[in-house]
Amino acid sequence: MTETPPTHPLDHLVLPTANLDVARARLTSLGFVVAPTGIHPFGTENCCVFLGDGTYLEPLAVGDAQAAAKAIAAGNVFVARDRAFRDRCGDEGFSAIVLSTGNAGADHARYVEAGLSAGGMLSFSRAFADAAGKSDMASFKLAFASGAGATDALLFACERINAPKVDRTALQAHANGATGIIEVVAVSNRPSEQRRLLAVAADAEEDMAFRLPNAGLTLLEPAAFETRFGLPASAPSELRFAGVVFSVRSTDTVATLLAANCIEHDIDGNDIVVRPAPGQGAVFIFREIP
The missing domain is CATH 3.10.180.10 (2,3-Dihydroxybiphenyl 1,2-Dioxygenase, domain 1)
Known part of the structure; x- marks a missing residue:
């Protein structure tokens, strides 16, 4: 029987950090171009490193603790798992692998059927800016997977509902x-x-x-x-x-x-x-x- 190859490409990696300024300085010293700060509508923020193959790193910090707490109370899996990771492992680390998908709803159904769903799906939009300051809106739909014992690791599928129409050449x-x-x-x-x-x-x-x-x-x-x-x-x-x-x-x-x-x-x-x-x-x- 021929094995079916994986169909979900790597999208990005989530790297919690205590402070985006520290992350920006460190990544710049390693020779990376770091994008302008992106603000999520649920209290977290990032400064991404975009690569030419379409993947990227997402250093993630908590910019608004009150908004993050409200999001956790409302069942936001992304923010809740970020909080749980920081509580167990500290504010610096590598918490999640994100895979690209064309149908996050179908992935969520697979996770539920396998007994590996980490919680409800998440849909959100945020502003995105390129190196020249041109902005657009990015929209996403996420489905989360985690094992019962794998409390330090999260995987999720990311469906891009609206991809930013900005030039990332300088950022790569x-x-x-x-x-x-x-x-x-x-x-x-x-x-x-x-x-x-x-x-x-x-x-x-x-x-x-x-x-x-x-x-x-x-x-x-x-x-x-x-x-x-x-x-x-x-x-x-x-x-x-x-x-x-x-x-x-x-x-x-x-x-x-x-x-x-x-x-x-x-x-x-x-x-x-x-x-x-x-x-x-x-x-x-x-x-x-x-």
């Missing part, structure tokens, strides 16, 4: 030469019990490594993570997202930039590994792709 011209995300790495003390969650979210067959249409998603035990990247995995967890592998044009360019900005890093073959720091909630790996 990163000094480090980053062009996209090759792989996202998760860590679990019990990976065999968590791979079903990843499979349902990706709408794929169960495995330890998934080939999404535009990136890889790999599940490792802590020891395997440390062996691969030379850094210890974060605190023990049923499931936690831990690493992001970026494609870059030249690792020499990255190494020179990091050295100039006094960013500690390790070189391992074709990879440059940067450990997490405030404003950078995951291990970042830069890999040269010819």
Whole structure:
């Protein structure tokens, strides 16, 4: 029997941070262009890093604690899970993987049927501005998945109801030469019990490594993570997202930039590994792709 490949591409990654100014400074020092601050209608805010392959990073902070509290009381899963992550893991980290979908309602139904729904769907709109200040409205519909034991990790499907008609070219011209995300790495003390969650979210067959249409998603035990990247995995967890592998044009360019900005890093073959720091909630790996 032929296995059905995953049909949900990687959309973006959610990286909680205590302060967007700190995140902006850290990401800029790593050679990324950081977009203007985006304000959500439920108390959170972001400063995204957009990549040429269509994926992006979403550093996320709480800008209005009162509005966030009201959203949680009203059943907003996105804000509630952000609060829960911060309560358990602190204000810096990597809390969610977001997959692109053309039908969030169908994904929500799949999650419910599998017993993996994290709660009700969310629809919202927010203003978006490009590097030149041109703005438009972006609208989204989200469906959330999480396992019973995977309290440190959230996956959700994102349907773009209205995509911003703005030019992101300047926002994708990163000094480090980053062009996209090759792989996202998760860590679990019990990976065999968590791979079903990843499979349902990706709408794929169960495995330890998934080939999404535009990136890889790999599940490792802590020891395997440390062996691969030379850094210890974060605190023990049923499931936690831990690493992001970026494609870059030249690792020499990255190494020179990091050295100039006094960013500690390790070189391992074709990879440059940067450990997490405030404003950078995951291990970042830069890999040269010819």
